């Protein structure tokens with residue numbers, strides 16, 4: 001008699017998240033927080049590790065599944081492929097015994113997709129289980145070049161490995177790729193003037209005078225719960241701080257691409273400290289709401305203002321702002337450790353459209369700045385097309401030496417720019433250029 005199928009809540013949750021990611025373009029982290037509710041804490045932890053690890057490894061696991069099954073993954077039903085990806089991660093990267101990983105994945109596939117797929121899932125996973133991860137990498141990597149092997153070993157698309165190889169010394173490339181696979185410790189940040197660094201608990205941040213590394217649930221920190229502090233990568237803190245430190249004379253400050261408002265929240269307090277005031281502008285209305293929520297604790301007459309506006313077509317007069325942050329939409333290749341699925345979603349073909357938008361937003365930021373004012377051009381991608389390539393086109397500005405404004409992390413200087421790195425600084429790979437608008 002056939003064994004009764006058992007539904008495993010953690011694996012079912014992980015399967016639902018992965019289906020939403022691969023079929024509907026959902027973000028794994030957001031979907032996971034929905035699916036985790038109702039799970040025990042042990043099941044929630046298992047579901048989180050399984051989902052994040054599977055999303056990070058997806059492209060490499062597909063190559064293993066292809067080799068094990070002898071057929072291209074596109075010939076598999078998408079839901080079956082997702083079940084196989086989850087099974088492969090358990091077999092090759094989690095401490096789940098092989099028989100348990102296979103049996104639980106076959107049950108999952110039978111219950112969630114249909115009994116008819118149980119045979120194929122069982123057969124393919126048995127072939128995956130015949131080797132450990134190192135053996136699969138050695139076997140598949142045997143006829144590849146160094147970048148191909150690194151891509152497979154560190155679970156990155158090859159084009160990303162190639163882009164990074166142009167940016168860091170050869171002997172750092174593996175460390176950078178490995179750092180992308182380590183989920184970051186949440187970094188906390190004060191809203192200047194509303195909270196002190198000492199209130200954040202945890203360890204004070206290495207570089208940012210406003211930050212700390214959380215040693216537990218950030219929501220349990222009173223200043224965070226009260227909106228007087230928030231969660232923000234230390235690299236994001238540093239680039240906002242550099243702009244705040246640049247001398248630019250009187251005038252309001254503008255955050256041109258503000259959503260969800262992490263940098264706005266820091267800049268707003270720093271602006272008030274300098275007798276100024278921040279306008280936070282964002283194209284997407286739902287993201288502008290997040291900005292307003294992040295800024296809610298500033299309540300004085302100089303509190304920041306949030307507006308919905310297309311930064312390429314400013315709703316304000318030219319030559320007005322003393323400081324303008326252009327933290328532009330980008331590939332996010334510098335924040336891969338935060339969004340497990342994103343490395344497989346991005347394509348080189350995304351670059352031309354993004355670069356055109358980045359150039360338009362930077363031109364608009366410059367137009368909005370008063371002569372003598374300072375523009376901070378920021379990306380959370382180190383890709384040279386989005387960083388130096390965009391700044392090289394800027395008109396009517398002089399390039400400041402950005403590292404002069406961040407002495408805490410002087411070694412992050414990239415010529416006149418600043419480039420932070422996860423493997424060197426423990427931050428996202430943020431890029432910063434500081435530009436001073438010339439008098440006409």
Ligand SMILES: C[S@@+](CC[C@H](N)C(=O)[O-])C[C@H]1O[C@@H](n2cnc3c(N)ncnc32)[C@H](O)[C@@H]1O
Nearest residue numbers: 257258259260261262263283310311327328329
């Ligand atoms: C990299 S994110 C900004 C992150 C933000 N500065 C923070 O620290 O929280 C870029 C933002 O630009 C917005 N955006 C995209 N196109 C825009 C446009 N034409 N004008 C203004 N904002 C735009 C996106 O919706 C997104 O919220």
